[in-house]
Amino acid sequence: xxxxxxxxxxxxxxxxxxxxxxxxxxxxxxxxxxxxxxxxxxxxxxxxxxxxxxxxxxxxxxxxxxxxxxxxxxxxxxxxxxxxxxxxxxxxxxxxxxxxxxxxxxxxxxxxxxxxxxxxxxxxxxxxxxxxxxxxxxxxxxxxxxxxxxxxxxxxxxxxxxxxxxxxxxxxxxxxxxxxxxxxxxxxxxxxxxxxxxxxxxxxxxxxxxxxxxxxxxxxxxxxxxx
Amino acid sequence: xxxxxxxxxxxxxxxxxxxxxxxxxxxxxxxxxxxxxxxxxxxxxxxxxxxxxxxxxxxxxxxxxxxxxxxxxxxxxxxxxxxxxxxxxxxxxxxxxxxxxxxxxxxxxxxxxxxxxxxxxxxxxxxxxxxxxxxxxxxxxxxxxxxxxxxxxxxxxxxxxxxxxxxxxxxxxxxxxxxxxxxxxxxxxxxxxxxxxxxxxxxxxxxxxxxxxxxxxxxxxxxxxxxxxxxxxxxxxxxxxxxxxxxxxxxxxxxxxxxxxxxxxxxxxxxxxxxxxxxxxxxxxxxxxxxxxxxxxxxxxxxxxxxxxxxxxxxxxxxxxxxxxxxxxxxxxxxxxxxxxxxxxxxxxxxxxxxxxxxxxxxxxxxxxxxxxxxxxxxxxxxxxxxxxxxxxxxxxxxxxxxxxxxxxxxxxxx
Ligand SMILES: Nc1ncnc2c1ncn2[C@@H]1O[C@H](COP(=O)(O)OP(=O)(O)OP(=O)(O)O)[C@@H](O)[C@H]1O
Ligand SMILES: [Mg+2]
Numbered sequence: 315x316x317x318x319x320x321x322x323x324x325x326x327x328x329x330x331x332x333x334x335x336x337x338x339x340x341x342x343x344x345x346x347x348x349x350x351x352x353x354x355x356x357x358x359x360x361x362x363x364x365x366x367x368x369x370x371x372x373x374x375x376x377x378x379x380x381x382x383x384x385x386x387x388x389x390x391x392x393x394x395x396x397x398x399x400x401x402x403x404x405x406x407x408x409x410x411x412x413x414x415x416x417x418x419x420x421x422x423x424x425x426x427x428x429x430x431x432x433x434x435x436x437x438x439x440x441x442x443x444x445x446x447x448x449x450x451x452x453x454x455x456x457x458x459x460x461x462x463x464x465x466x467x468x469x470x471x472x473x474x475x476x477x478x479x480x481x482x483x484x485x486x487x488x489x490x491x492x493x494x495x496x497x498x499x500x501x502x503x504x505x506x507x508x509x510x511x512x513x514x515x516x517x518x519x520x521x522x523x524x525x526x527x528x529x530x531x532x533x534x535x536x537x538x539x540x541x
Numbered sequence: 542x543x544x545x546x547x548x549x550x551x552x553x554x555x556x557x558x559x560x561x562x563x564x565x566x567x568x569x570x571x572x573x574x575x576x577x578x579x580x581x582x583x584x585x586x587x588x589x590x591x592x593x594x595x596x597x598x599x600x601x602x603x604x605x606x607x608x609x610x611x612x613x614x615x616x617x618x619x620x621x622x623x624x625x626x627x628x629x630x631x632x633x634x635x636x637x638x639x640x641x642x643x644x645x646x647x648x649x650x651x652x653x654x655x656x657x658x659x660x661x662x663x664x665x666x667x668x669x670x671x672x673x674x675x676x677x678x679x680x681x682x683x684x685x686x687x688x689x690x691x692x693x694x695x696x697x698x699x700x701x702x703x704x705x706x707x708x709x710x711x712x713x714x715x716x717x718x719x720x721x722x723x724x725x726x727x728x729x730x731x732x733x734x735x736x737x738x739x740x741x742x743x744x745x746x747x748x749x750x751x752x753x754x755x756x757x758x759x760x761x762x763x764x765x766x767x768x769x770x771x772x773x774x775x776x777x778x779x780x781x782x783x784x785x786x787x788x789x790x791x792x793x794x795x796x797x798x799x800x801x802x803x804x805x806x807x808x809x810x811x812x813x814x815x816x817x818x819x820x821x822x823x824x825x826x827x828x829x830x831x832x833x834x835x836x837x838x839x840x841x842x843x844x845x846x847x848x849x850x851x852x853x854x855x856x857x858x859x860x861x862x863x864x865x866x867x868x869x870x871x872x873x874x875x876x877x878x879x880x881x882x883x884x885x886x887x888x889x890x891x892x893x894x895x896x897x898x899x900x901x902x903x904x905x906x907x908x909x910x911x912x913x914x915x916x917x918x919x920x921x922x923x924x925x926x927x928x929x930x931x932x933x934x935x936x937x938x939x940x941x942x943x944x945x946x947x948x949x950x951x952x953x954x955x956x
Contacts, residue, residue, distance in 0.1 A: 369948045369950045388866050392860065392863050395860070395861060395862060395863045396864075397863065401861055407857075407858045407861065407953060409557075410851075411557045411558055416553065416557070419553075420858075424546060424550070424859075424862065424868070426545060468862060
């Protein structure tokens with residue numbers, strides 16, 4: 315499903331070049347539940363952004379469902395972000411002027427889903443994350459946990475196979491965090507491939523596999539039982 | 542498909558961002574209004590001043606006599622020079638550049654009586670050519686003094702519009718008898734209302750004009766008070782002036798360089814000065830207009846700029862969940878165009894309403910006479926809207942283009 319070979323990402327800031335990823339080889343099977351851990355600055359987000367087609371690698375090959383991502387044009391990348399992967403950010407990244415309902419609607423609009431189907435889908439998704447009553451609330455009128463659940467509903471809007479989450483509980487208290495983790499767990503049980511970056515040992519304990527990053531390289535890849 | 546997506550996204554976001562859009566709209570409308578009004582009043586003022594300027598006449602010179610200040614051919618200085626009724630013809634014969642010429646008698650404090658109303662007024666004795674050279678044009682239903690009046694020394698009087706109001710109020714005066722120093726005169730015409738910027742002896746609207754021949758017969762004046770002439774072309778004025786000094790210098794024995802022996806007021810040259818002044822005013826208004834435009838432009842650009850951070854993040858979010866680059870750009874473009882056009886249209890309409898409203902204000906006539914009729918110019922409006930629109934577009938579209946062309950991650954990170 316996700317096959318990365320020798321992925322390198324170099325950032326150039328002024329005169330300084332910095333290698334955030336130095337040769338990542340990664341294979342994630344369909345339906346896997348994986349946690350990515352590692353110290354700050356080890357390249358977790360960089361890796362995740364590349365996996366989600368939000369960013370492109372400097373070198374290396376990335377096969378998504380057997381297709382070479384580097385060969386895609388910008389419209390095809392947009393299509394992948396819209397339908398194939400759902401991305402959940404630590405900072406939620408909701409549109410501040412839109413309600414919960416409207417935020418979930420955004421990817422559906424871009425997919426050209428008609429109004430009736432949109433409504434059906436949004437209502438179901440908000441119910442699924444336990445926010446049926448908050449449909450008309452704007453981000454400023456919601457708690458962090460609620461905002462993150464809206465963001466998850468949005469990530470699920472076009473029923474992607476892959477869910478990518480970059481520290482989804484990083485800005486939340488432990489109770490809200492637990493709720494979010496439960497949702498990801500459920501999604502995995504429904505057959506989705508789920509990748510989560512986390513510092514939280516609670517989450518790491520419930521995944522199938524933990525990938526440990528250090529200095530832009532995979533240091534270790536193992537099942538939680540092995541810890 | 543992409544069009545439907547654009548439409549849906551656009552409608553939704555437009556409704557959601559009313560505040561920002563309203564602000565931009567107001568800034569645009571405000572900029573348009575201030576420039577439009579400024580230029581509208583400037584244009585009105587210009588038109589009005591031009592009309593006023595022409596009230597006395599065009600290409601004309603006015604000549605009156607004085608005292609010599611130089612000794613000449615054995616005659617001492619301080620000698621009074623007089624103009625006689627033959628002098629206009631004499632000058633016309635000597636100076637081919639003169640198109641029309643006529644002499645005028647003038648007298649203040651003449652008693653004018655109509656029924657029980659008695660006024661002390663300014664009476665002139667004028668030739669028929671004053672109709673052309675001094676714009677003594679009759680209102681409908683009346684006439685100006687003519688050749689026959691002159692030849693027969695008729696007792697007819699042509700009244701200034703304001704004098705008519707004071708004597709007759711709303712009554713129709715044509716054919717009525719009035720008494721000038723107890724001598725009966727028939728009113729034959731009323732001068733059209735005109736505004737004079739300059740005058741040499743009283744305003745035309747307050748004058749009672751009678752044929753020059755009648756004037757001389759009744760009041761017994763020996764000398765003309767003024768000679769008024771018109772040139773074929775304004776460029777000839779200086780030449781004519783020189784020739785007049787020479788011709789009259791010969792006739793009355795004074796030094797042709799003695800500019801106090803006779804005096805000439807060249808209205809054409811003051812109208813050249815007037816045109817220069819008008820040009821100055823126009824340049825001034827243009828500069829102010831440009832500065833206003835700049836301020837409005839900065840306002841529009843600023844609103845666009847302030848929202849860049851928000852909007853860059855917005856673009857990042859949208860692209861992260863699958864918006865195409867083209868969708869983002871078209872949305873911004875359509876939005877900017879709609880805002881620009883509605884803002885500009887709003888500004889134009891308001892300026893139009895304001896200027897029309899101003900014209901309908903029951904202002905004292907004299908205020909209006911000097912303010913003129915503000916005129917909104919469509920061309921200027923379009924130029925203003927285009928400039929502001931381009932500014933808004935550039936300041937809004939460039940950041941959007943940059944945001945849409947990079948990776949969503951970078952837009953999301955934008956600070
Ligand atoms: N746009 C960028 N330009 C330059 N350097 C960058 C950029 N993005 C990331 N980096 C650098 O790349 C390295 C990896 O960053 P990354 O965000 O992937 O770390 P991380 O593992 O997600 O850390 P954290 O746990 O703090 O989120 C860091 O040293 C960071 O400074
Ligand atoms: Mg990170």
